Amino acid sequence: xxxxxxxxxxxxxxxxxxxxxxxxxxxxxxxxxxxxxxxxxxxxxxxxxxxxxxxxxxxxxxxxxxxxxxxxxxxxxxxxxxxxxxxxxxxxxxxxxxxxxxxxxxxxxxxxxxxxxxxxxxxxxxxxxxxxxxxxxxxxxxxxxxxxxxxxxxxxxxxxxxxxxxxxxxxxxxxxxxxxxxxxxxxxxxxxxxxxxxxxxxxxxxxxxxxxxxxxxxxxxxxx
Amino acid sequence: xxxxxxxxxxxxxxxxxxxxxxxxxxxxxxxxxxxxxxxxxxxxxxxxxxxxxxxxxxxxxxxxxxxxxxxxxxxxxxxxxxxxxxxxxxxxxxxxxxxxxxxxxxxxxxxxxxxxxxxxxxxxxxxxxxxxxxxxxxxxxxxxxxxxxxxxxxxxxxxxxxxxxxxxxxxxxxxxxxxxxxxxxxxxxxxxxxxxxxxxxxxxxxxxxxxxxxxxxxxxxxxxxxxxxxxxxxxxxxxxxxxxxxxxxxxxxxxxxxxxxxxxxxxxxxxxxxxxxxxxxxxxxxxxxxxxxxxxxxxxxxxxxxxxxxxxxxxxxxxxxxxxxxxxxxxx
Numbered sequence: 001x002x003x004x005x006x007x008x009x010x011x012x013x014x015x016x017x018x019x020x021x022x023x024x025x026x027x028x029x030x031x032x033x034x035x036x037x038x039x040x041x042x043x044x045x046x047x048x049x050x051x052x053x054x055x056x057x058x059x060x061x062x063x064x065x066x067x068x069x070x071x072x073x074x075x076x077x078x079x080x081x082x083x084x085x086x087x088x089x090x091x092x093x094x095x096x097x098x099x100x101x102x103x104x105x106x107x108x109x110x111x112x113x114x115x116x117x118x119x120x121x122x123x124x125x126x127x128x129x130x131x132x133x134x135x136x137x138x139x140x141x142x143x144x145x146x147x148x149x150x151x152x153x154x155x156x157x158x159x160x161x162x163x164x165x166x167x168x169x170x171x172x173x174x175x176x177x178x179x180x181x182x183x184x185x186x187x188x189x190x191x192x193x194x195x196x197x198x199x200x201x202x203x204x205x206x207x208x209x210x211x212x213x214x215x216x217x218x219x220x221x222x223x224x
Numbered sequence: 225x226x227x228x229x230x231x232x233x234x235x236x237x238x239x240x241x242x243x244x245x246x247x248x249x250x251x252x253x254x255x256x257x258x259x260x261x262x263x264x265x266x267x268x269x270x271x272x273x274x275x276x277x278x279x280x281x282x283x284x285x286x287x288x289x290x291x292x293x294x295x296x297x298x299x300x301x302x303x304x305x306x307x308x309x310x311x312x313x314x315x316x317x318x319x320x321x322x323x324x325x326x327x328x329x330x331x332x333x334x335x336x337x338x339x340x341x342x343x344x345x346x347x348x349x350x351x352x353x354x355x356x357x358x359x360x361x362x363x364x365x366x367x368x369x370x371x372x373x374x375x376x377x378x379x380x381x382x383x384x385x386x387x388x389x390x391x392x393x394x395x396x397x398x399x400x401x402x403x404x405x406x407x408x409x410x411x412x413x414x415x416x417x418x419x420x421x422x423x424x425x426x427x428x429x430x431x432x433x434x435x436x437x438x439x440x441x442x443x444x445x446x447x448x449x450x451x452x453x454x455x456x457x458x459x460x461x462x463x464x465x466x467x468x469x470x471x472x473x474x475x476x477x478x479x480x481x482x483x484x485x486x487x488x489x490x491x492x493x494x495x496x497x498x499x500x501x502x503x504x505x506x507x508x509x510x511x512x513x514x515x516x517x518x519x520x521x522x523x524x525x526x527x528x529x530x531x532x533x534x535x536x537x538x539x540x541x542x543x544x545x546x547x548x549x550x551x552x553x554x555x556x
Contacts, residue, residue, distance in 0.1 A: 005268075006268070008270070010270075013270070057273060058273070059270045059273065060268060060269050060270040060273065061268055062268040071268065071273075072265065072276070072355075072356065073355055074280075074352050074355065074357075075280075076352065077355055
């Protein structure tokens with residue numbers, strides 16, 4: 001499902017402050033796998049996640065997702081591919097604080113040209129799945145950390161993508177919400193999603209459905 | 225030679241834009257060289273990714289340049305029209321174009337650049353659709369031809385404006401396009417010209433429906449050629465309601481409700497849409513535009529309708545065609 005071959009990402013290439021964020025990454029992730037990417041701060045986890053989610057192009061190497069060599073796509077097709085196949089939950093959620101949960105979840109449906117009639121039905125189903133349906137009209141700034149995270153997850157899965165990325169999902173959560181998050185992850189895995197989580201939180205050691213753990217150090221995979 | 229014309233506001237604007245576009249082309253051609261030499265889409269090296277990023281940049285510059293060229297093409301005609309107020313004898317752009325030996329060839333060159341530009345835009349669109357940039361080398365080689373035309377055009381622009389003078393008398397359009405000075409191609413009569421015009425329109429229309437790419441391609445240029453002469457030597461008098469007035473430029477003025485822009489705009493677009501798939505076939509690009517033949521028929525029909533309607537309306541109002549009858553007076 002996701003295949004990385006000889007991936008490098010170098011920032012400020014050919015400048016004095018050149019920096020290799022990830023080096024020589026070779027990795028295969030199969031359908032419906034739950035993969036943890038671990039490493040200390042600055043090890044390249046977020047960069048690796050961004051490359052896999054096609055937000056940034058690698059400096060060299062090959063990235064294949066769902067049998068498509070996405071690194072070669074023009075941006076217009078990459079955007080369409082991403083909208084259809086990838087969901088991403090950011091560390092700080094990146095929700096529109098002055099809009100409601102419903103309004104935050106709507107944009108991906110508009111971008112994917114879904115019909116207006118089915119939009120409301122789809123949003124309601126997703127909110128019920130994540131137990132925030134009763135708060136759908138509440139403004140995001142009034143929500144708790146756990147509710148914000150569930151809103152961000154709802155936005156990420158609204159188009160029913162095959163692949164989900166989570167960047168430090170428990171960084172802004174307390175212990176209880178972190179454990180609730182583990183329940184959500186199990187639910188998403190049971191729905192057939194391929195899940196990649198970048199984290200340095202040890203709470204994930206409690207998760208029994210992890211298929212693969214990758215450890216990064218100074219941009220390289222040191223353990224798989 | 226005179227440099228006074230360069231101080232004319234419209235000429236300054238026009239030449240400044242042309243200069244900026246030319247400078248941008250040198251940026252493009254520099255990167256084009258490396259892409260043509262080193263491009264290998266199957267590679268995933270950092271140099272190949274760099275070339276791919278550069279290809280986006282130069283494609284954007286070329287795209288921008290061509291769009292600007294298309295926009296300043298009517299502005300060029302407008303500039304010539306404005307210059308006609310200071311060039312003695314010239315009543316419109318026609319007189320200014322004929323003022324020196326560079327005008328007509330410059331005008332033909334600009335028209336060709338617009339057509340080539342449209343074709344490049346078409347190749348660009350197909351290339352992006354292919355997802356693997358299958359035609360990048362073809363469109364860059366095609367661009368090199370356009371680049372050379374840009375350079376020639378720039379020097380011709382300078383030569384043309386440099387050789388315009390406010391002291392020498394030039395011919396006005398009524399002399400340039402008069403019955404005495406103008407001859408139809410191959411010595412044919414206007415009746416034959418008109419017949420050929422409508423026959424070629426019909427053939428082109430049917431060819432577009434049947435999507436015969438090569439036939440549409442060839443007949444587009446035949447139709448364009450015949451349309452040029454038909455508009456000047458038959459339809460123009462009906463537009464001006466003056467049998468001696470044949471100028472193709474005056475009909476772009478406000479006195480005639482700028483109908484010339486509609487006429488030539490619809491003609492050129494119709495020709496482009498008719499030509500584009502044939503051009504793709506000639507360039508060995510195996511992708512096409514499904515609806516281009518339909519658009520061609522729409523625009524060519526608009527063109528033919530506008531031209532014909534002037535004749536029909538005149539006949540309905542007056543019960544006759546022109547008495548000085550270009551149909552008869554040109555008969556051989």
